[in-house]
Amino acid sequence: MGITFYKRLFLLPGLLLLIAVIIFPLLFSIRVSMSSWNVSRSGLDFVGGSNWARMFSDADFWSSMLRLLNFAVLTTFVQYVLGFMLALYIWQGVKGGRFFRLVWLVPLMTTPSIMAIVWRSIFREDIGAANGILKMLGLSTIGWSTEVVPAIFTIYVAEIWQWTPFMFLFLLAGLLILPKEPLLAAEIDGASPSRIFWKITFPLMAPISIGAILIRLIESSKIFDSIFVLTSAGPGSATETPTYFLWKRSLAEFQIAYGATLALTYLIVMIILLTIIAKVLTYLARPRGW
């Protein structure tokens, strides 16, 4: 048997399985988005682009997109800074490093939807731990689920708690494979630690940082579980992200056709945005003299 046979043997089973599972949903969504399938009438008629026109003027959908942009960028940035600090400490060696490393990885292993239940019990206004501690300190309590900013805050806290370990792990792996020579040379030249970090470590870490940031942007954009459990997009729609909006339209209200339109729009917007972000980050991190 020739090499071509083996070439195909390796790639095709995986690729074909993926295509088989993915292609139907995609084509189906495109077709459905041009129908009027909803709770009162099912089936594939053809109404052209009316769903698409509705989507463009759906202010709720676009404000959920803006909310997501804010959420994804902010939590990813905080996770990046915290994860980088934690990774640097372990990399430089810290007393009890093994213990810290083990403990910091634990949130990564927990289930987001289930942690959301725990966070919900912490941020319960009457009997939760957060207000309990505020009371003990003699401070006034906060309406975690009834006020807009605190509700957003709880989602951000849950997300940062859950995923900072991923950044930590990813950046630590990057630090461990850095070439040692430039760092040693700078140390011998007597450069200060902060100078070494900003002039050598940080630029060398740029490609890895971009990878980690992009992965987190992609993954955090899909956030659904914790919003579903923790705030149900409330108060009002203060914590409603596109995935929750999509879920509400298509699975709760059964507007199948319009849901498919929103889903495809989300996909297109995400692919365009991520490509732009990837290009910009790569441009900012391009090698420069110093």
Next chain:
Amino acid sequence: MSKTLKYVFLTFWTLFVFVPLSWALTTSFKTPDAVNQGATFIPWVQFEPTVAGWQDILGISGYANLIPNMVNSAIVTFFASLISVSLGGFAAYGLSRFRYGWKYYGNSDIIFFFIAQRILPPVVLAIPFFLLLKGLNLLDTHLGLILVLTSGLMPIVVWLMVDFFNQIPREIDEMAMLEGCNPFQAFRRTILPLSKPGIAISTIFCVIFGWNDLFFSLVLTFTNVKTLPAAVVALNGTVTPFWTLSASAIFSILPLIGFVFIVERYLAKGGFSGAVR
């Protein structure tokens, strides 16, 4: 940064990691009064621990039994990870060693196709998958959920493993083929043993993401194959009290927290480095 500041930060973060876990753990042993009369924190001082919450979820008190759900989660996670790691690993090896092409699309486009699947949120696929599985008679079956989860997990494996295989010198498999192995035997005898760390990392991420999936189980399974997250979230939607919910939360995350102790050394050593290169 000064040394003190550093340790203050480390301690603060470590405490922050412990906060929700210890709150859930103590709450799971609380009495109704200790929950409903305002926040309590210290067992034996502020309340007498009881195991009522745990009896509720283990089928002892007849309230709910999460053990079958844990078995479902284990079956689904195991097989979805197994399929993803083996098929994804093969595909990644192929993409690392051979040149594929169709018109002007090449290897990097195929890799992008795999990774692009991660952009798809489960909610986008929910209704088509529902209809697809309904047509195939696979709704509420292990196989159906495994297939669907595999489509989300395999991209992770391909993404992690292509770079990992790229780091293993080609000479190694070329040598094996010169000695009369076919490409498959060369892969099995020389590359597979060398890629254990990469396989370990891929498996860990498949297990984490497979175990933690809520959405597909929520939409595509009903009674027979409900996984743990879906079952616990369903409890959360009823009048289940917080001590029972906390017990179920600890019960569901315990297996993977045990898992971290086994796999931590793979995660922290260079095993992950293939992915970040």
